[in-house]
Amino acid sequence: MLRGRLSARSVVDCWNTLEQKLRGARVKTLEVDVSGVDFCGGAGFALLRYLNMGKMTPGAKVSIVGLATGFQTIFEGFTSKDYDAFHPLDQAKSHPLIEEAGHATRQLIGDVRDQVDFLGGVAANLPPSLFNPKRMRWPEVRHVFELAGANAVPIVSLVSLLLGFIIAFESAQRLAEFGAQIYVANTITVVMVREMGPLMTAILLAGRSASAFAAEIGTMKVNEELNALETLGLSPFRFLVVPRIVAGILVAPLLTCYSILMGVVGGALVMLGLGFSLELILHQMALSVRLGDLAVGMEKSLVFGVIVAGVGCWRGLQTEQGPSAVGLSTTRAVVTSLLLIIVADACFSTISYFLKA
Amino acid sequence: MVISVKDLSIGYGDRVILEKVNFQVRRGEVFVILGESGCGKSTLMKTMIGLNPPQSGEVWIEGSNLVAAVGDERLRLLRKFGVMYQSGALFGSMTVLENVRLPLDEFTDLPKPLKELVSLSKLKLVGLGGAGSKMPSELSGGMQKRAAIARAMVMDPGILFLDEPSAGLDPITSAGLDLLISGLSHHFGITFVIVSHELASIYAIADRIIMVDCSAKGIIAEGKPAELRDRATDPWVHRFFNREADASHSVQPT
Structure with a gap:
């Protein structure tokens, strides 16, 4: 009872x-x-x-x-x-390996097809917008430029300055063993101009801007704003992707130049601390870099800018429905950007080695 | 009185939306907060459930002031009511059953089979007996709202707050939801506080209404739906209940 x-x-x-x-x-x-x-x-x-x-x-x-x-x-x-x-959720069925492989391949092919679609869309919309200023949404480009570029200056300054410090201290220790500490200036300049300046800037852009582009466009897709654009007869590529890619092309080299400058300043500060005169440091730096080195750095930064902006927009457009979709797109945007940046960098290094650039 | 709102002023920053509002909700009644879009209905409800701190005033729930309550006292008061949000706000990564069971998992020591039985019986009560193993994204808007009601009432609260239960639903689904609310109120004695501006739904379920207005920054009418419709003296209330459009909204060809 x-x-x-x-x-x-x-x-x-x-x-x-x-x-x-x-x-x-x-x-x-x-x-x-x-x-x-x-x-x-x-x-x-x-x-x-x-x-x-x-x-x-x-x-x-x-x-x-x-x-x-x-x-x-x-x-x-x-x-x-x-x-x-009520039947509890069916336990996830175990798929045989061949089925799993089939699914993965299908997903990969779908991803590649999406990439080709995206590249086609960009190729079809970028040149007309560039050559016809009326088609380009310059206020949007300015806005993205400010968000991705101007607002990134403090973090780029700090990271690049500290990077210059690190490279200078690390190389100073080793070169001191050979009595060649003066070459720290050469090392920093070459490393920053050819490699670390473009790479660090691209990594920061991927973290800040590729994720932001993916999240922004992804949220617009979830809210059906992209459908609204389509039905208004406006191409999401012209409206959203092209301004971001143009902003990316403009902002990446400028930020890279700034990053190189800050890195070199960081290295110079260390060398001043080691007792070298500013005149000697600047002389060594000027000797170590050729115009070709700067060109390599700028070429890299241009390509990295396109990768960051393009991947951010592409992953944003790929966003599906559901509460975690935008988060997933953002993560994918950052991971894919970083991966492609490293792949592109490796290609640049290989090509420039064989071309002796 | 199960809820007493005393001299409640709400707003954002320096902006006052409603000033010194007073009203009471009786046990077991379906109480509707009504008003035009953007007049502070949802903000008022958020203040009543403790999500939005008021600029001044008190909200008494079953004899305790929620505004002043902190720590364990606040938690105790929060368990006296359940809330259904406009979108349903089901957690997308959990099944419907897991969503409903979540408060039981967190706040009770019930054995697992009983938690499942309680959750399933609440789902059955809202007409979603077979939907327990589905994900929220597989449910229609009306079903998501029903599941949200099941989750809100899984701890047997005496009060349920519903934010726009009929918004975005077709008339049949909306009428079904009205039936559910009336049934829960009638059979279980649950007190409902509902924010809405769907007239058909209000006539079907409301025992009492208050009408808030932005320009008056307060309550401009209070009473039963039929009374307000037939005997409202305030011109705006009369227009609202008789669906008379504002002449300034008409299209003027130039």
């Missing part, structure tokens, strides 16, 4: 007592008298239904008696049939 309140709290004690007494016991008939129950919440009804279904006393005939009329209606509102109708 159950008495008093069957609330979520009291049901726990009740369950423990019943478990102790009924589990394992050979019960053929169980009659639960609830005439003394004056409150029965959802947990109470669940306990009665659980007992009634014989889950605690398998094989026994269980009856619930003495339910007040109001409680009876609620109790009968959820039956063992309703319980049986």
Whole structure:
């Protein structure tokens, strides 16, 4: 017999007592008298239904008696049939390896097709917008330029300056063993101009801007703003992608130049600390870099800018429906940008080695 | 009185939306907060449920002031009511059953089979008996709102706050939701506080209405739906209940 309140709290004690007494016991008939129950919440009804279904006393005939009329209606509102109708989530079926491989290949082909589609869209929309100023949304380009470029100046300054410090200190230790510390200036300049300046800027742009582009366009897609553009007869490529790619092409080389400058300043500060004169440092720096080195750095930064902006927009356009879709696109944008930046950088290094540039 | 709102002023920053509002909600009634779009209905509800701190005033829920409550007292008060948000706000990464079971998992020591039974019975109650294993994205808008109601009432709260339950639903689904609200109020004695501006739904379910207005920054009408429709003296209330458009909104060909 159950008495008093069957609330979520009291049901726990009740369950423990019943478990102790009924589990394992050979019960053929169980009659639960609830005439003394004056409150029965959802947990109470669940306990009665659980007992009634014989889950605690398998094989026994269980009856619930003495339910007040109001409680009876609620109790009968959820039956063992309703319980049986619920099937927990099917366990994820294990797929054979070949099926998994098939899925992965299909996904890869779909991704490549998407990339080609995207490149086609950019190729079709970029030149007309560039050659016809009226088609280009310059206010949007300015806005993106400000967000991706001007607002990134503080972080680029800090990272590049510290990078210059690090390279200078690391190389100074090694070169000191050969009495060649003066060449720290050459090392910093060449490394920053040809490699670290463009690369660090691109990495920062990927973290800040590729993710922002993907999130912005992805949210627009989820909110059906892209559909609205389409039905207004406006191409999302011309409207959203082209301004971002143009801004990316403009902002990456400028930020790279700034990054190189800050890196070199960082290195120069270390060298000044090591006792070299500013005149000597500048002389060494000027000797170490040729115009070709700067051209390589700028070429890299241009390509990295296109990669960052393009991948950000592409992943944004790929956004699907669902609460995690935008987050997924953002992550993909950053990961893909970084991957392509490194691949492009490796290509540049290989080509310039063979061309002796 | 299950809820008493006393001298409540709400707004954002220096901007006051509603000033010194007073009203009470009786136990077991379906109480509707009504008003035009952007007049502060949802903000008022968010203040009543403790999401939005008021500029001044008090919200008493079953004898305790939620505005002043902190720590465990606030948690205790929060468990006295459930909330259904306009979009349903189901967690997309969980199944419908997991969504409904979440408060039980977090706040009770019930054994797992009972938690499942409670959740399934609440889903059955809102007409979603077979939807437990589905993901929220697989449900229609009306079904998501029903599932959200099931989640809001899984801890057996005495009060349910619903934000725009009929918004964006077709008339049949909306009428079904109205039936559910009336049924829950009638059979379980749940007190409903509903923010809405769907007249058909309001006539079907509301026991009492308050109407808030931005220009008056307060309540301009209070009473039963039929009373307000037939005997409203305020011209704006009369226009609202009789669906009379503002002449300034008509198209003027030039």
